[in-house]
Amino acid sequence: MEILKFWEDKERIERILDRSNINLIDEEIKQKVEEIVSEVQKSGDGALLKYIELFDGVKLSSFEDLKVKPNELDEAYNLVNKEFLGSLELAADNISNFHKHRSFDSWRCPYEDGVILGQCYRPIECAGIYIPGGRAPYVSTVLMTAIPAKVAGVKKIILCTPPNKDGQVNPYILVAAKLSKVDEVYKVGGAQAIAALAFGTLTIPKVDKIVGPGNIYVTLAKRIVFGYASIDMVAGPTEVVIIADECGNPKFIAADLLSQAEHDPLSLAILITSSSDLANFVIKEVESQSKALSHQEILKHSLKNLTVILTKTLKEAINLSNQIAPEHLELHIKDPWEILEDIAHAGAIFIGEYSPESVGDYFAGPSHVLPTCKSARFFSPLGVEDFLKRSSIISYTKQALTKWGKEIINLANLEGFDAHANAVKVRLNEEATNPA
Amino acid sequence: MEILKFWEDKERIERILDRSNINLIDEEIKQKVEEIVSEVQKSGDGALLKYIELFDGVKLSSFEDLKVKPNELDEAYNLVNKEFLGSLELAADNISNFHKHRSFDSWRCPYEDGVILGQCYRPIECAGIYIPGGRAPYVSTVLMTAIPAKVAGVKKIILCTPPNKDGQVNPYILVAAKLSKVDEVYKVGGAQAIAALAFGTLTIPKVDKIVGPGNIYVTLAKRIVFGYASIDMVAGPTEVVIIADECGNPKFIAADLLSQAEHDPLSLAILITSSSDLANFVIKEVESQSKALSHQEILKHSLKNLTVILTKTLKEAINLSNQIAPEHLELHIKDPWEILEDIAHAGAIFIGEYSPESVGDYFAGPSHVLPTCKSARFFSPLGVEDFLKRSSIISYTKQALTKWGKEIINLANLEGFDAHANAVKVRLNEEATNPA
Numbered sequence: 001m002e003i004l005k006f007w008e009d010k011e012r013i014e015r016i017l018d019r020s021n022i023n024l025i026d027e028e029i030k031q032k033v034e035e036i037v038s039e040v041q042k043s044g045d046g047a048l049l050k051y052i053e054l055f056d057g058v059k060l061s062s063f064e065d066l067k068v069k070p071n072e073l074d075e076a077y078n079l080v081n082k083e084f085l086g087s088l089e090l091a092a093d094n095i096s097n098f099h100k101h102r103s104f105d106s107w108r109c110p111y112e113d114g115v116i117l118g119q120c121y122r123p124i125e126c127a128g129i130y131i132p133g134g135r136a137p138y139v140s141t142v143l144m145t146a147i148p149a150k151v152a153g154v155k156k157i158i159l160c161t162p163p164n165k166d167g168q169v170n171p172y173i174l175v176a177a178k179l180s181k182v183d184e185v186y187k188v189g190g191a192q193a194i195a196a197l198a199f200g201t202l203t204i205p206k207v208d209k210i211v212g213p214g215n216i217y218v219t220l221a222k223r224i225v226f227g228y229a230s231i232d233m234v235a236g237p238t239e240v241v242i243i244a245d246e247c248g249n250p251k252f253i254a255a256d257l258l259s260q261a262e263h264d265p266l267s268l269a270i271l272i273t274s275s276s277d278l279a280n281f282v283i284k285e286v287e288s289q290s291k292a293l294s295h296q297e298i299l300k301h302s303l304k305n306l307t308v309i310l311t312k313t314l315k316e317a318i319n320l321s322n323q324i325a326p327e328h329l330e331l332h333i334k335d336p337w338e339i340l341e342d343i344a345h346a347g348a349i350f351i352g353e354y355s356p357e358s359v360g361d362y363f364a365g366p367s368h369v370l371p372t373c374k375s376a377r378f379f380s381p382l383g384v385e386d387f388l389k390r391s392s393i394i395s396y397t398k399q400a401l402t403k404w405g406k407e408i409i410n411l412a413n414l415e416g417f418d419a420h421a422n423a424v425k426v427r428l429n430e431e432a433t434n435p436a
Numbered sequence: 437m438e439i440l441k442f443w444e445d446k447e448r449i450e451r452i453l454d455r456s457n458i459n460l461i462d463e464e465i466k467q468k469v470e471e472i473v474s475e476v477q478k479s480g481d482g483a484l485l486k487y488i489e490l491f492d493g494v495k496l497s498s499f500e501d502l503k504v505k506p507n508e509l510d511e512a513y514n515l516v517n518k519e520f521l522g523s524l525e526l527a528a529d530n531i532s533n534f535h536k537h538r539s540f541d542s543w544r545c546p547y548e549d550g551v552i553l554g555q556c557y558r559p560i561e562c563a564g565i566y567i568p569g570g571r572a573p574y575v576s577t578v579l580m581t582a583i584p585a586k587v588a589g590v591k592k593i594i595l596c597t598p599p600n601k602d603g604q605v606n607p608y609i610l611v612a613a614k615l616s617k618v619d620e621v622y623k624v625g626g627a628q629a630i631a632a633l634a635f636g637t638l639t640i641p642k643v644d645k646i647v648g649p650g651n652i653y654v655t656l657a658k659r660i661v662f663g664y665a666s667i668d669m670v671a672g673p674t675e676v677v678i679i680a681d682e683c684g685n686p687k688f689i690a691a692d693l694l695s696q697a698e699h700d701p702l703s704l705a706i707l708i709t710s711s712s713d714l715a716n717f718v719i720k721e722v723e724s725q726s727k728a729l730s731h732q733e734i735l736k737h738s739l740k741n742l743t744v745i746l747t748k749t750l751k752e753a754i755n756l757s758n759q760i761a762p763e764h765l766e767l768h769i770k771d772p773w774e775i776l777e778d779i780a781h782a783g784a785i786f787i788g789e790y791s792p793e794s795v796g797d798y799f800a801g802p803s804h805v806l807p808t809c810k811s812a813r814f815f816s817p818l819g820v821e822d823f824l825k826r827s828s829i830i831s832y833t834k835q836a837l838t839k840w841g842k843e844i845i846n847l848a849n850l851e852g853f854d855a856h857a858n859a860v861k862v863r864l865n866e867e868a869t870n871p872a
Binding site for chain 2: 083084086087088090091098101102107109115116117119120122124125135136137138139140172208209223226227229230233234251252255256258259261262263289293294295336340343344345346347348349350351352353354355356357358359360361362363364365366367370375376377378379380381383385389390391392393394395396397398400401404406407408410411412414415416417418419420421422423424425426427
C-alpha cells in the first residue's frame with residue numbers, strides 16, 4: 001500500500017485504474033460455458049443433474065429433487081436464528097419502501113385531430129434470480145433482487161442457487177426467499193442454472209429476465225443467453241472510491257476500504273484525497289484494522305489493489321472518480337451535497353461519513369446490485385425499471401391521416417418501401433396499388 | 437397463403453409462430469464476426485480500412501477519410517429534394533415531442549433521523565447509432581434513434597453507416613443526421629462499425645451505448661461487445677400481428693400485411709380474426725395489391741409467412757397475440773381501447789383502422805426501433821430511458837446508524853463479512869477491529 005501523487009504518477013495511476021483486462025475472457029472457460037449452456041438447452045433436466053453432480057458434488061435422485069419442497073421451507077424457519085430474522089425483515093421493509101417511491105404509470109395524451117399517443121408499462125411475467133453459493137448465505141442479495149421485482153408486479157419469481165453436498169439449500173437463503181415472496185426455489189447453480197432459466201426445462205420454467213451476481217461462469221452464461229431472456233448487467237469485481245478532504249476520519253475510511261477489500265482478491269478500493277496527513281493516517285489504520293479480520297487469504301491479494309491517490313484539488317478528485325465510474329462512491333468531505341451535480345458516473349453514492357458502504361449493502365433500501373468496471377457509465381443499479389417493459393400506443397384518425405398522409409408517403413417512397421406508402425394510399429382513396 | 441383454424445391446426449400454428457430457430461446462430465458467421473471484432477479491437481483504424489475495402493468495395497485513402505467532413509454535409513443539402521426535407525422536419529418534431537412527454541427527474545426524500553435516500557438520473561455521455569446501408573437511405577431510423585438520445589441530453593452522438601462504392605454516404609442520411617443533431621458521422625458499416633464504437637479507434641470515439649438495427653453481422657457484433665458498451669436490444673426479422681373482427685376493412689388490412697412483408701424474406705405477418713368472410717376478402721386483396729408492388733423478390737419469400745388464423749373469440753385472438761409478443765400489433769376491432777389492458781406483450785400497439793404501421797414507422801413519434809422475436813416480453817421500444825442511467829443516493833446520520841447499526845452488523849456477520857460489520861462498529865465506538 002502506498003501513496004501515489006496525481007500530478008506525478010499518472011502512468012501508474014492509469015495502470016491501476018485500467019480495469020479493461022478484467023473483461024478479457026479466458027477462451028477455455030468460454031468454451032466450457034458454451035458447452036454447458038448448449039447441453040442444458042438440448043437435454044434439460046438430465047444435463048442439470050449431471051452438472052450438479054460434477055460441480056456441487058451431490059447426486060440428486062430425480063428431477064423433482066431440483067425443486068425445493070414446501071416442507072424444506074418450513075424446516076428452514078426452525079433452523080434460523082430469530083434475531084437474524086428480525087434484521088432481515090427490517091431490511092426488507094426498507095428495500096420495499098425505497099423501490100415503491102417512484103411510480104411508472106402508463107399514459108395517454110390526446111393531440112390534434114383526435115390522435116392519441118402513449119406508453120403502457122407492464123411488469124415482465126417471470127423473473128429469474130441467481131444467488132451464488134459459497135461459505136456464507138447471501139441473504140441480502142435475495143432481498144436486493146427479489147423485492148424490486150415484486151414491487152414492479154412480476155407475477156412469478158424463480159430463484160436458483162447451488163445445493164450443498166447434502167443436496168440442501170442454506171436455510172437462511174430459503175427464509176430470505178420466502179420473506180421476499182420468491183415463488184419457487186431450485187437447487188442448481190453456475191452456468192447450468194442460467195441456461196435453465198433462459199431456455200426452461202421440464203422442471204424449471206423459462207423466465208423473461210435473469211438478474212443477480214455470480215462468478216465468471218455465471219457471467220459468461222448470462223452473456224450467451226442474452227436475447228433469449230434479458231439480463232441485468234455484466235458484472236465484474238466490486239469497487240469503491242472514497243473522496244475525502246482533511247476533515248475525513250481515518251478510522252472510518254480505513255474500515256470502509258477494508259470492507260471492500262474483503263470481497264474478492266480483485267476488489268478495487270481507492271482513496272482520493274488532497275490531504276497527505278489523512279492519507280498517512282488511513283494507511284496506518286488499514287494496517288492495524290486489517291490484522292483482526294477473517295478473510296486474510298483474500299486481503300493478501302486485494303490489499304495490493306488498495307490505493308491512495310493524492311490530488312491538489314477536490315475538482316481533480318471528482319474528475320478522477322468520474323474516470324473510474326466506480327460501483328460505490330463515498331464522499332467524506334465538508335459539503336458533499338454541493339458536489340453531487342459534478343458526479344457523472346457512479347453506481348451508488350454514499351454521502352457523509354456516517355454512510356458506510358455496509359449501510360447500502362444491507363439495509364438502506366437501494367439495491368446493492370450495481371454496475372462495475374466502468375459500466376456505471378451506461379448501466380444503472382438494479383431497480384423496478386428492470387422488471388418493467390413498455391409498449392408504445394399509436395392511435396390515428398381519418399382526419400389526421402388525411403392531413404399528414406402525404407408526408408408519410410414521401411418518407412416511405414424515399415426509403416423505397418412502396419407497400420408502406422400504399423397502406424396510407426388505400427385509406428385516403430388515392431391512387432393505390434389496388435385494382436378494386 | 438391459407439387460412440388456419442385455431443381450434444384445428446394447433447400444431448401448424450405452433451410451427452409458424454415458433455421463431456426460436458431465428459435465434460440460431462450460424463457457427464461460421466459467428467466465427468467471422470468474432471474475428472472482425474477482435475481485429476478492430478487490436479488494430480483500430482487499419483482494420484476498418486481493410487474491411488471497408490473488402491465489404492463495401494471502396495478503398496479509403498486515409499484514416500481521416502473515415503469521417504464525414506463539414507463540406508460533405510453542406511453538399512448533401514444541395515443534393516436532396518426539398519419537399520422531402522419538409523416531411524423529415526415534421527417527423528422530427530413529432531418524435532421529439534413524443535419523447536419529451538415523460539420527464540426523468542432526480543429525486544431525494546428525507547426519512548427519519550435525518551436519513552436521505554434518492555436517485556440521480558444522468559444522460560450517458562456518448563451514444564453510437566448504427567444505420568444500415570442498402571438500396572435506400574433509412575432516414576427514418578436516423579431520426580428514430582438520434583432524437584430520443586438528444587432528448588435524454590446525450591452530449592455526443594456518433595453515427596456509423598457503410599459508404600457506397602464511391603466512398604460517399606447517401607446525402608439523405610447526412611441531412612437526417614444533421615437534422616437530428618448527430619455530432620459526427622463515420623463511413624463504416626457492419627460488425628467492424630460496432631467494434632469501432634465499442635472499443636474506440638484513433639479516429640472513432642468509444643461510445644457508452646450502441647443502438648440501431650442491422651443485419652446478422654451487426655447483431656452478433658452487438659452481442660459480443662455487450663458489457664464494453666451497452667446495446668439497445670438483440671433484433672431479428674420484423675413482425676406484425678393484426679387482430680380484426682367482422683368490421684375490419686380488408687383493403688386496409690391487406691395493405692398493412694404487405695407493408696410488413698416487403699421488409700425481409702423472414703418477415704412475419706399474421707392476421708387473427710373471428711370472421712372467415714374477412715379472412716377470404718383479405719386474401720384476395722393481398723393477391724391483387726401485391727402484384728403492383730416493387731419488392732417482388734422479397735415478397736416471393738415473405739408471403740409464405742403471411743398467415744391468417746381463425747379464432748372463435750376475441751379472447752382467443754388476444755391470447756394468441758400475447759403468445760407471439762409481436763413487434764407491431766394492429767387492432768382493427770370495434771372497441772380497441774377496451775382490450776388494451778389485456779395486451780400483455782407488444783412493441784407498439786396501433787389502435788383502430790386509421791393507424792397503419794406506416795404511421796408509426798415514419799411519423800407519429802414513438803421510436804420504430806422495437807423488440808422482435810418474442811422479446812417484447814422483456815425489451816421495450818427505444819426511448820429516452822435507453823440513454824439515461826441512474827445513481828442511488830444514500831445519506832445516513834450518526835443518529836440513524838446508532839439506531840440501526842445492530843441490524844447491519846447482524847446481516848454482515850451472517851454473510852461472514854466481518855470487515856463490513858467493522859465499518860459500522862468503528863463509527864459506533866463499539867468494540868471494533870481497531871486496536872486504537
